[in-house]
Structure formats: C-alpha cells, structure tokens
Amino acid sequence: MSNHTQTASYSRCFHVSEECPVSSTTYGYYPNLGANIFFASLFGALFIPSIALGMRSRVWSYTFALSVGLLMEMAGYVGRILMNKNPWDDNAFQTQIICIILAPTCIAASIYLTLKHMVIHFGQQHSLLRAKLYPWIFVGCDVGSLVFQVCVIAFDCMRLEHLSSCEVYVESLTPSFVSLKISFEGLY
Numbered sequence: 001m002s003n004h005t006q007t008a009s010y011s012r013c014f015h016v017s018e019e020c021p022v023s024s025t026t027y028g029y030y031p032n033l034g035a036n037i038f039f040a041s042l043f044g045a046l047f048i049p050s051i052a053l054g055m056r057s058r059v060w061s062y063t064f065a066l067s068v069g070l071l072m073e074m075a076g077y078v079g080r081i082l083m084n085k086n087p088w089d090d091n092a093f094q095t096q097i098i099c100i101i102l103a104p105t106c107i108a109a110s111i112y113l114t115l116k117h118m119v120i121h122f123g124q125q126h127s128l129l130r131a132k133l134y135p136w137i138f139v140g141c142d143v144g145s146l147v148f149q150v151c152v153i154a155f156d157c158m159r160l161e162h163l164s165s166c167e168v169y170v171e172s173l174t175p176s177f178v179s180l181k182i183s184f185e186g187l188y
Contacts, residue, residue, distance in 0.1 A: 069106030
C-alpha cells in the first residue's frame with residue numbers, strides 16, 4: 001500500500017460528465033447566463049455611441065482606446081456565456097479571462113487621455129503635473145501593468161501549478177489602481 005494518493009486528471013475533460021464534474025472546472029460553477037448576457041449587451045450597446053461620438057468629435061486616440069476596451073469587455077462576457085453551456089470549453093475560458101482582464105486597461109487609458117485636456121481647460125494651476133505629462137505617465141503605468149498582466153495570463157494558460165496566478169494577478173493590478181488614484185487626486 002502506497003502513501004501516494006492518486007489525483008484525478010482533468011486534462012481530457014471537454015464536456016460536463018460524471019468523470020468531469022462542473023465542480024472541477026476552473027470556476028467550479030456555471031457562469032450566470034442572465035448577468036453575462038446583460039453585460040455583453042451593455043458593452044456592445046456602449047460601443048456604438050462611443051464610435052459615433054468619437055468620429056463626430058475627432059478624438060481618435062480616445063475613441064480607439066475606449067472602443068477596443070468596450071469590444072474586449074463584450075467578447076469576454078460572450079466567452080462567459082459560452083462557458084455557461086460548457087464550463088470545460090477552454091477556448092471560451094481563455095477568451096473571457098484575457099478580454100475581461102485586459103479591457104479595463106484600454107478603458108483606463110482612454111480616461112488618462114482626457115486628463116490632459118481637463119487640465120488645459122481648467123488651468124494648469126489646479127494640477128500637480130503639467131498637462132502633457134498625464135498621458136505619458138499614466139498610460140505608461142497602465143502599459144507596464146498590462147505587460148505584467150499578459151505574463152500572468154500566459155502563466156495561467158500554461159497551467160503552471162507552482163505559481164498562484166490569482167495572487168500575481170492581484171499584484172499586477174496594483175500599478176493600475178495607484179495610477180488611477182493619483183491621476184484623479186492630481187486634478188484637485
């Protein structure tokens with residue numbers, strides 16, 4: 001009799017079955033269909049006016065960053081909708097995890113692009129930073145955080161067992177939160 005306990009391998013699970021229960025999937029449950037349809041629809045509906053307003057106002061960088069973020073959010077929630085049908089769907093999982101993690105970076109970058117113009121409009125005397133530095137500093141912090149998040153996603157997709165991707169992901173979000181907090185405090 002061996003002390004070694006055999007652990008179940010789910011590498012060949014593609015559908016929920018007796019051998020591949022939903023409780024053994026990454027999330028351990030079926031993602032809520034109604035909530036995910038709502039969020040996919042919401043981000044899809046917000047995409048259309050963001051393009052129209054961006055073209056009308058001729059703010060191309062802002063429009064591009066916001067539109068990419070909204071499309072990625074929508075795609076991420078569509079991935080979660082697909083996971084409701086089959087929580088073992090690896091493509092749906094990777095789509096939702098990549099898109100939902102990376103989309104806020106694009107949306108935050110669109111916000112940072114507007115900060116420069118807000119400082120110019122309200123006056124340099126109300127800001128700790130020069131107006132032209134806002135996009136460089138905060139988008140730079142976001143890009144650095146994005147690179148770190150991409151590395152975490154790559155580790156997660158490779159299923160490295162010795163790396164806790166959740167802990168590293170939370171650490172990768174810290175620069176984004178700090179830069180967002182500083183950017184709004186810098187305006188006041």
